[in-house]
Amino acid sequence: MKHSLQQIAEAVNAHLQGDGSVEVRGVASIPSASPTDLVFVQDQKYLSAALGSAAAAVVTADFAPTSSSKPLLIAENPKLAFARAARLLYEKNGALQQGRIHGTAVVHASVRLAPGVLVDEHAVIADDTTVGENTRIGAGCCIGPAVTIGRECEIYPGVTIYAGTTLGAGVIVHAGAVLGSDGFGYVRDARTGRYEKFPQVGSLVIDDDVEIGANTTIDRGALDETRIGRGTKIDNLVHIGHNCRIGENVVIAAQAGLSGSIVIENDVVLGGQVGIGEHARVEQGVMLGGQGGVLPNKILRGKGVAFWGTPAQPLRQYLRQLAVLARLGKKG
Amino acid sequence: MKHSLQQIAEAVNAHLQGDGSVEVRGVASIPSASPTDLVFVQDQKYLSAALGSAAAAVVTADFAPTSSSKPLLIAENPKLAFARAARLLYEKNGALQQGRIHGTAVVHASVRLAPGVLVDEHAVIADDTTVGENTRIGAGCCIGPAVTIGRECEIYPGVTIYAGTTLGAGVIVHAGAVLGSDGFGYVRDARTGRYEKFPQVGSLVIDDDVEIGANTTIDRGALDETRIGRGTKIDNLVHIGHNCRIGENVVIAAQAGLSGSIVIENDVVLGGQVGIGEHARVEQGVMLGGQGGVLPNKILRGKGVAFWGTPAQPLRQYLRQLAVLARLGKKG
Amino acid sequence: MKHSLQQIAEAVNAHLQGDGSVEVRGVASIPSASPTDLVFVQDQKYLSAALGSAAAAVVTADFAPTSSSKPLLIAENPKLAFARAARLLYEKNGALQQGRIHGTAVVHASVRLAPGVLVDEHAVIADDTTVGENTRIGAGCCIGPAVTIGRECEIYPGVTIYAGTTLGAGVIVHAGAVLGSDGFGYVRDARTGRYEKFPQVGSLVIDDDVEIGANTTIDRGALDETRIGRGTKIDNLVHIGHNCRIGENVVIAAQAGLSGSIVIENDVVLGGQVGIGEHARVEQGVMLGGQGGVLPNKILRGKGVAFWGTPAQPLRQYLRQLAVLARLGKKG
Numbered sequence: 001m002k003h004s005l006q007q008i009a010e011a012v013n014a015h016l017q018g019d020g021s022v023e024v025r026g027v028a029s030i031p032s033a034s035p036t037d038l039v040f041v042q043d044q045k046y047l048s049a050a051l052g053s054a055a056a057a058v059v060t061a062d063f064a065p066t067s068s069s070k071p072l073l074i075a076e077n078p079k080l081a082f083a084r085a086a087r088l089l090y091e092k093n094g095a096l097q098q099g100r101i102h103g104t105a106v107v108h109a110s111v112r113l114a115p116g117v118l119v120d121e122h123a124v125i126a127d128d129t130t131v132g133e134n135t136r137i138g139a140g141c142c143i144g145p146a147v148t149i150g151r152e153c154e155i156y157p158g159v160t161i162y163a164g165t166t167l168g169a170g171v172i173v174h175a176g177a178v179l180g181s182d183g184f185g186y187v188r189d190a191r192t193g194r195y196e197k198f199p200q201v202g203s204l205v206i207d208d209d210v211e212i213g214a215n216t217t218i219d220r221g222a223l224d225e226t227r228i229g230r231g232t233k234i235d236n237l238v239h240i241g242h243n244c245r246i247g248e249n250v251v252i253a254a255q256a257g258l259s260g261s262i263v264i265e266n267d268v269v270l271g272g273q274v275g276i277g278e279h280a281r282v283e284q285g286v287m288l289g290g291q292g293g294v295l296p297n298k299i300l301r302g303k304g305v306a307f308w309g310t311p312a313q314p315l316r317q318y319l320r321q322l323a324v325l326a327r328l329g330k331k332g
Numbered sequence: 333m334k335h336s337l338q339q340i341a342e343a344v345n346a347h348l349q350g351d352g353s354v355e356v357r358g359v360a361s362i363p364s365a366s367p368t369d370l371v372f373v374q375d376q377k378y379l380s381a382a383l384g385s386a387a388a389a390v391v392t393a394d395f396a397p398t399s400s401s402k403p404l405l406i407a408e409n410p411k412l413a414f415a416r417a418a419r420l421l422y423e424k425n426g427a428l429q430q431g432r433i434h435g436t437a438v439v440h441a442s443v444r445l446a447p448g449v450l451v452d453e454h455a456v457i458a459d460d461t462t463v464g465e466n467t468r469i470g471a472g473c474c475i476g477p478a479v480t481i482g483r484e485c486e487i488y489p490g491v492t493i494y495a496g497t498t499l500g501a502g503v504i505v506h507a508g509a510v511l512g513s514d515g516f517g518y519v520r521d522a523r524t525g526r527y528e529k530f531p532q533v534g535s536l537v538i539d540d541d542v543e544i545g546a547n548t549t550i551d552r553g554a555l556d557e558t559r560i561g562r563g564t565k566i567d568n569l570v571h572i573g574h575n576c577r578i579g580e581n582v583v584i585a586a587q588a589g590l591s592g593s594i595v596i597e598n599d600v601v602l603g604g605q606v607g608i609g610e611h612a613r614v615e616q617g618v619m620l621g622g623q624g625g626v627l628p629n630k631i632l633r634g635k636g637v638a639f640w641g642t643p644a645q646p647l648r649q650y651l652r653q654l655a656v657l658a659r660l661g662k663k664g
Numbered sequence: 665m666k667h668s669l670q671q672i673a674e675a676v677n678a679h680l681q682g683d684g685s686v687e688v689r690g691v692a693s694i695p696s697a698s699p700t701d702l703v704f705v706q707d708q709k710y711l712s713a714a715l716g717s718a719a720a721a722v723v724t725a726d727f728a729p730t731s732s733s734k735p736l737l738i739a740e741n742p743k744l745a746f747a748r749a750a751r752l753l754y755e756k757n758g759a760l761q762q763g764r765i766h767g768t769a770v771v772h773a774s775v776r777l778a779p780g781v782l783v784d785e786h787a788v789i790a791d792d793t794t795v796g797e798n799t800r801i802g803a804g805c806c807i808g809p810a811v812t813i814g815r816e817c818e819i820y821p822g823v824t825i826y827a828g829t830t831l832g833a834g835v836i837v838h839a840g841a842v843l844g845s846d847g848f849g850y851v852r853d854a855r856t857g858r859y860e861k862f863p864q865v866g867s868l869v870i871d872d873d874v875e876i877g878a879n880t881t882i883d884r885g886a887l888d889e890t891r892i893g894r895g896t897k898i899d900n901l902v903h904i905g906h907n908c909r910i911g912e913n914v915v916i917a918a919q920a921g922l923s924g925s926i927v928i929e930n931d932v933v934l935g936g937q938v939g940i941g942e943h944a945r946v947e948q949g950v951m952l953g954g955q956g957g958v959l960p961n962k963i964l965r966g967k968g969v970a971f972w973g974t975p976a977q978p979l980r981q982y983l984r985q986l987a988v989l990a991r992l993g994k995k996g
Binding site: 026027028029031032077079080082083084086087090102104120121122138139140156157158172174175176209211213214215231233235236237249251253254255267272273290291309322325326328329330 | 768770786788804806822824826840842845846848850851852853854857858859860861862863865879881883887888901903905919921923937939941955957974975981982984985988989992
């Protein structure tokens with residue numbers, strides 16, 4: 001949707017310098033920008049490239065000159081202002097849209113769809129499921145029974161949501177994700193050597209504004225619940241096991257794996273391919289580097305402290321060990 | 333389904349202490365139990381919490397007092413008895429159910445469906461496929477052609493089973509799993525530098541009582557077969573490559589990856605994110621800790637021996653190395 | 665499809681020794697071969713087993729005797745000749761097939777399907793998508809809008825391709841793969857602590873003859889494009905993040921993970937579960953062993969050089985370190 005720079009400046013709380021009546025339709029990188037695009041510069045060294053690009057205008061910071069060849073939107077955090085401008089330009093406006101159930105979708109008679117819900121081709125919504133305003137259920141999704149999905153959610157194609165799962169508002173689920181599947185729990189019968197299934201009858205609750213990547217799997221609790229806190233962002237192919245409790249504004253990069261009953265507190269950042277053992281706890285604000293491993297029952301602690309390696313150690317300590325090893329390797 | 337404690341005690345081979353006419357409808361954890369739930373206590377220290385909970389009755393061991401405020405089911409392995417009670421309360425009773433093919437499913441005329449088969453919305457079953465009694469094919473699954481699925485299987489939504497795959501009885505496949513896909517095999521043409529596809533025309537055979545997690549992928553053999561032995565349990569997002577032979581009662585945790593032609597013998601336990609190179613062999617009863625790595629062609633041996641690290645070593649040896657490294661890191 | 669040895673010899677550029685009128689219908693391993701199968705021997709020690717098998721004929725090299733009990737196809741690279749023979753025996757002949765859209769598929773009126781396109785059950789093709797000659801769209805796939813797919817592609821069931829993605833000719837995509845999903849990019853608002861979505865409005869371009877494994881995910885660019893070069897082969901459950909540029913004839917084994925803005929040059933081989941940090945570069949012809957890790961912004965360099973470990977080091981150096989560590993562990 002087209003917007004004037006004036007409108008954008010107000011929406012993203014930036015200072016406009018230049019012609020506010022100029023209209024833009026999209027965002028782009030500096031090399032790919034067209035004359036209707038907005039670009040951004042977070043680092044002063046790219047400013048001249050941005051000003052020399054085809055873009056209509058530049059989102060930048062107060063290091064920009066007071067007169068320039070293009071209109072500028074000057075923001076405290078240009079990348080954040082640019083992200084918000086993109087949202088304005090690309091996203092739905094929040095007004096109630098016209099709801100629609102595609103003729104090939106199968107929606108059980110007991111399902112409650114709020115106004116503005118879109119149900120795409122071949123989606124299946126089982127009994128007693130509730131879907132909130134303006135939410136879109138993508139083609140081929142299988143939802144329910146007894147699932148609750150909040151308003152303004154975007155469920156991409158091919159997502160399966162098992163019975164009884166709850167999603168808050170504004171949740172984005174990418175294609176192929178599986179939510180609420182059985183946890184991995186068995187009891188071995190010592191006499192026969194066979195594993196018998198431990199009941200996986202708990203639930204999965206996902207709070208508002210969570211984003212879940214493609215083909216990620218999150219298991220329901222065994223007897224209690226698995227919970228993903230508000231604003232947490234989860235990348236592709238991540239595994240979260242039963243009974244995990246993930247806090248708010250947590251970032252979990254691709255292919256990270258959390259086994260059962262783990263606590264991840266608010267503001268934690270987990271790198272790609274991280275592996276965490278059962279009953280471990282990662283305390284508020286910890287950062288764990290890619291491929292790092294946390295043993296079962298361990299605790300990582302320290303706001304803003306970076307950990308790395310398997311078993312995970314504070315980064316400085318780990319780097320010292322790597323250096324020693326490199327030195328010995330050369331001698332050896 | 334509701335059952336009396338008397339019925340449950342008989343079914344799970346537990347000793348009933350107290351009023352056997354009390355009826356329960358489900359299982360729960362101690363904090364979440366309602367008055368129609370059964371709870372269990374494996375460790376004596378939780379017994380008083382269980383007796384103080386809202387639960388109808390407690391599955392416990394012979395450390396329980398001979399008189400108590402709730403009826404007790406006393407079992408040699410309370411967790412196992414509890415798991416079996418849950419099965420009784422939640423699972424199908426084994427009687428032949430009423431079969432049903434949803435009107436939106438597409439089942440080829442040559443498919444043989446046994447009595448009691450459920451085929452859900454938009455499932456597709458291609459020609460010459462056979463499905464056994466009481467098996468459920470979930471919504472949106474794509475099965476076949478020439479697939480054989482045994483009785484009492486549960487195939488969750490969105491599963492794809494490639495041509496010619498065989499599943500035994502009682503197999504559970506969670507949503508999004510892909511069974512029998514092509515293995516990863518190419519021959520490089522030294523002249524052009526291009527990789528040409530090696531034929532992937534073998535098969536995949538999955539024995540009885542295997543459970544396969546969400547979005548897990550298991551490839552067919554290149555020329556021969558990939559085989560998963562009876563009672564083996566596989567978690568989410570696991571990859572098993574072509575020509576692997578996995579034994580019976582093997583446990584494979586989430587995101588483990590097995591490349592081609594690997595042998596995993598009976599009773600092996602593989603931790604999460606384990607990686608195993610081609611042609612390796614893990615012998616009976618070995619346990620390999622999370623993120624451990626086994627090089628191509630290597631053999632891990634020793635019933636009940638725990639291995640860890642990359643390359644995987646006996647746990648004690650690995651821990652000694654970690655300790656040495658930590659000490660050097662402090663000095664360094 | 666049945667072919668005479670004479671036809672095969674010509675097609676795969678092998679020297680025929682024996683009766684060229686013998687017909688074969690398939691390929692097999694030596695133990696599983698039937699009398700209409702072709703087998704191959706790359707290593708002389710298996711030749712007598714092959715000659716003693718039930719196979720109709722053997723593809724082998726010039727170490728074979730000039731007289732033998734079975735017809736031989738003698739090739740410079742027997743495995744390559746065997747792979748090409750299999751292609752001849754199993755693959756489509758390249759002639760234009762009869763196109764067909766299954767009655768349950770939903771194809772938008774604006775979609776352009778070339779002759780010979782197959783669209784299977786419940787597939788959905790959204791507006792402005794183009795599909796080339798002889799391409800097959802599997803059951804339950806969700807494609808588009810504005811996707812371009814080349815000729816002779818095979819898209820297996822349950823694949824989701826997001827808007828605007830481009831696939832070249834001869835691309836194979838296995839079941840459950842997700843192409844063109846949003847990258848994982850956020851900007852944190854320091855005031856609220858919340859992550860806001862950075863625009864993911866770039867594209868994904870996949871060149872000719874790429875093969876993509878089951879449940880693999882490849883993200884679109886944030887503002888620019890993600891690109892997979894011609895002839896590159898990607899295994900199951902691989903993750904490729906936004907803005908990555910993968911060269912030609914690259915091999916990426918299962919569960920490897922590439923975060924954002926990585927460059928992988930031509931002819932690189934990445935082992936299973938490899939993890940690569942953002943903005944890293946792996947230069948032409950490098951081989952990185954399974955589970956190896958490359959830190960953000962690092963460069964791996966050296967045609968034919970093998971790297972291993974985390975952080976990845978030249979193999980020899982890494983092995984020396986392992987040896988030192990093992991020695992210290994014994995003392996320690």
